[in-house]
Amino acid sequence: MRDRGIIWMGLALFLVFLTLPAWHNLSARVSAKGPQPVPPAGQKQCVAPVEYMRTSHMRLLLDWRDSVVRRGAQDYTSPDGRHFAMSLTNTCLRECHSAKADFCDRCHNYEAVAVPCWDCHMDSKTLLGSVK
Amino acid sequence: MNLTRQAFLRLTGIAFLTGAARKLVAAVTGPRWAMAVDAAKCATQPNCTRCIAACHQAHNVPAIPDPRHEIHWIAKEPFARTFAAEEDQYSPVRALPAMVLCNHCENPPCVRVCPVQATFKREDGIVAMDWHRCIGCRYCMAACPYGARSFNWEDPRPYIHNPNPEFPTRTKGVVEKCTFCAERIGTGRPPACVEACPQKALVFGNLADPQSPLRALLASRRHVRRKPELGTQPNVFYFL
Amino acid sequence: MFMLEKAMAGSRRYWLWIFCLLAVIGTGLVCYLRQLDHGLGITGLSRDVTWGLYIAQFTFLVGVAASAVMVVLPYYLHNAKAFAKVTILGEFLAVSAVTMCMLFIFVDMGQPARVLNVLLYPTPHSIMFWDMVSLGGYLVLNAVIALVTLRAEREEVPPPGWIKPVILISIPWAVSIHTVTAFLYNGLPGRSLWLTAILAPRFLASAFASGPALLILLCLLLAKVTRSPLFREPVQKLGVIVTYAMSISVFFVLLELFTAFYSQIPEHTESLRYMFAGLDGHTRLVPWMWTSNALALGALALLLVPRYRHNDSLLAIASGMVFFSLWIDKGIGLIVAAFVPSPLGAITEYSPSLAEALISLGVWAFGLLILTVLSKIVLAVRARSLMEAVK
Known part of the structure; x- marks a missing residue:
């Protein structure tokens, strides 16, 4: 019986921890509307169907990476027969997604994923800003 | 399924x-890529560092002032240091410059020791690096008998003054070195250092092609390689 | 299930010691976070000297870990009863040393987040892959053996039959971990200081001196703390092992010196000259190496004379000298000097930075914490059986 206070305190602490994500989101004013990335204007079709890109762009990029770095292949043929040079900065960013902050970053921030890509690969716009 | x-x-x-x-x-x-350095031609321009500048600019190699943390892919060293065991004190070539870079060895110790295959031998002979995979253990640096490798002791970006967006930078904690410009020769261009040399003192070519200019030069002129006794079989040759 | 509860009750002095260790670990952790953020540039390492204190501590501690075999082998293969009470301590010492080894490798990584790439892309032609396999295996072997035999001791039943083959495997495995660690270094074409076939035997000899020396100190300490004669019994036997191993270790070093300096091949003498005399005025290692030499010779003088060795206090002093001498030799000199001069003949000197030293101390403190807790468990189990015996 003497432990009643401690038990209640423990339970309360547990509850606080359990609901911590909700409090955090409330205080950070995360909207329920979603990340709303801005697709590049004037472009209809990415290097693969949108549905695939939305769920699996990271797989495709990793595959590109391994093709270029480890197998020395540079050319990618999309499912609809177009050819692309496999390059994050020189193809993805330069040719379409120049507004990285409005596209890549929005979803990544929303999902709280930290991608290490930009530690090395340059976003042609923020390039000079990030590199002092 | x-x-x-x-x-x-x-x-x-x-x-x-x-x-x-x-x-x-x-x-x-x-192809089997290789390079030859013509020391006599190089010596005609004693203060020239155009190849170094071109390479380091093309590959975003940082200019770190602290010599302990220095990074370079290609450097200028006198024969007296590069071939210390071969060149006695009376040798006429002691002062000649020998550009030093990764030798893209036929039998590279760095590839042998890398625990994650982050450095590997391509089919065309290039000793390539996968900076995505490197864990930064620096075993390759201990294994390389030529001192060709550099480590990113800190974030290199603040020291890259004029970045080339077409090539990535590196991040802290990975090893880097010359790649024989794999990204350029893939599109048919010669390596950046070769292109930049005003004296044409650097010759890049295909050893597998008996008709290549490099093979002709190697067949006609006496040349040496660094530390051949180690069995690494370097693919960078030096004409005296 | 690991009898951890036995480590949770102790005297004031015990807790004070634990908190001191935790404080050192905490300091190391803070420094490591800084290293994680800034990169390995906060250490004293450089383009020319790419491995330093961390890797050297790792090398030294693999030796300490391997030395558990020096009590396990006589006890299980030669029925040396004196070691009955210290085999478990030896195994726990190995557990703590291997843990430190792994931590030292980890803090040396430039990209620690990617360290599991070693498992993701297993590479049999890299010795580092085999080092990881052998160290991991050795950790598991010793932890299992020590816990199972200790539990049997607590229950006052003989250990289960299956543990015997496991113990037998652990004996050659101990030799393998230090052999593989030597192979890390002596298979490299450009580092003449390491390019010697006796590197592995040299590592083993110095390990079988430094590890048992530490065990002697541990036993004497525990004997003092618990006033129990059980731990004093094996000390003299360990003293003999240290004497032999230290003599062989010094002999091996002399072999290296002869080969290098009689052949006078520059590559083979340069690193040694840097260690013992300095190169072109660069003498940072010289005082350390001569301290190591002096300690080694002093320790041998004490150990080789039976009258001195049989005196526990002198044996303790000799053990401390052996340990410190070999720590300098392997934990500083052997790794750093192989990078001097560089492949292009440059001489870059290395000394660890403060942060690097504090991180290393933190790892050592973590290892000592493990050793303390595990020793405490052993003592608690033994104390109970002693009390029951009195009843």
Whole structure:
């Protein structure tokens, strides 16, 4: 019986921890509307169907990476027969997604994923800003 | 998946065999890249560092002032240091410059020791690096008998003053070195250092092609390689 | 299930010691976070000297870990009863040393987040892959053996039959971990200081001196703390082992010196000259190496004379000298000097930075914490059986 206070305190602490994500989101004013990335204007079709890109762009990029770095292949043929040079900065960013902050970053921030890509690969716009 | 075990095994076998065959064919028929450094030509411009500047600009090699943390892919060293064991004190070539870079050894110790295959030998002979995979253990730096490798002791970006967006920078904690401009020769261009040399003192070429200018030069002129006694078989040659 | 509860009750002095260790670990952790953020540039390492204190501590501690075999082998293969009470301590010492080894490798990584790439892309032609396999295996072997035999001791039943083959495997495995660690270094074409076939035997000899020396100190300490004669019994036997191993270790070093300086091949003498005399005025290692030499010779003088060795206090002093001498030799000199001069003949000197030293101390403190807790468990189990015996 003497432990009643401690038990209640423990339970309360547990509850606080359990609901911590909700409090955090409330205080950070995360909207329920979603990340709303801005697709590049004037472009209809990415290097693969949108549905695939939305769920699996990271797989495709990793595959590109391994093709270029480890197998020395540079050319990618999309499912609809177009050819692309496999390059994050020189193809993805330069040719379409120049507004990285409005596209890549929005979803990544929303999902709280930290991608290490930009530690090395340059976003042609923020390039000079990030590199002092 | 309607794949029977037999079909799966057959497919795996076929995939394995075609992979091995491709490797074999490429090794026999593909190019074998190499470089020659003409020290006498290089010496005509004693203060020239154009090859170094071109390489470091093309590959975003940082200019770190602290010599302990220095990074370089190609550097200028006198024969007296590069070939210390061969050049006695009376040698006429002691002061000649010898550009030092990764030798893209036929039998590279760095590739042998790397625990994650982040550095590996391509079919065309280039000792390539996968900076995505490097864990930064620096075993390759201990293994390289030429001091060709540099480590990113800190974030290199603040020291890259004029970045080239077409090539990535590196991040802290990975090893880097000359790649024989794999990204350029893939599109038919010569390495940046070769292109930049005003004296044409650097010759890049295909050892597998008997008609290549490099082979002709090697057949006609006496040349040396660094530390051949170690069995690494360097692919960078020096004309005296 | 690991009898951890036995480590949770102790005297004031015990807790004070634990908190001191935790404080050192905390300091190391803070420094490591800084290293994680800034990169390995906060250490004293450089383009020319790419491995330093961390890797050297790792090398030294693999030796300490391997030395558990020096009590396990006589006890299980030669029925040396004196070691009955210290085999478990030896195994726990190995557990703590291997843990430190792994931590030292980890703090040396430039990209620690990617360290599991070693498992993701297993590479049999890299010795580092085999080092990881052998160290991991050795950790598991010793932890299992020590816990199972200790539990049997607590229950006062003989250990289960299956543990015997496991113990037998652990004996050659101990030799393998230090052999593989030597192979890390002596298979490299450009580092003449390491390019010697006796590197592995040299590592083993110095390990079988430094590890048992530490065990002697541990036993004497525990004997003092618990006033129990059980731990004093094996000390003299360990003293003999240290004497032999230290003599062989010094002999091996002399072999290296002869080969290098009689052949006078520059590559083979340069690193040694840097260690013992300095190169071109660069003498940072010289005082350390001569301290190591002096300690080694002093320790041998004490150990080789039976009258001195049989005196526990002198044996303790000799053990401390052996340990410190070999720590300098392997934990500083052997790794750093192989990078001097560089492949292009440059001489870059290395000394660890403060942060690097504090991180290393933190790892050592973590290892000592493990050793303390595990020793405490052993003592608690033994104390109970002693009390029951009195009843």
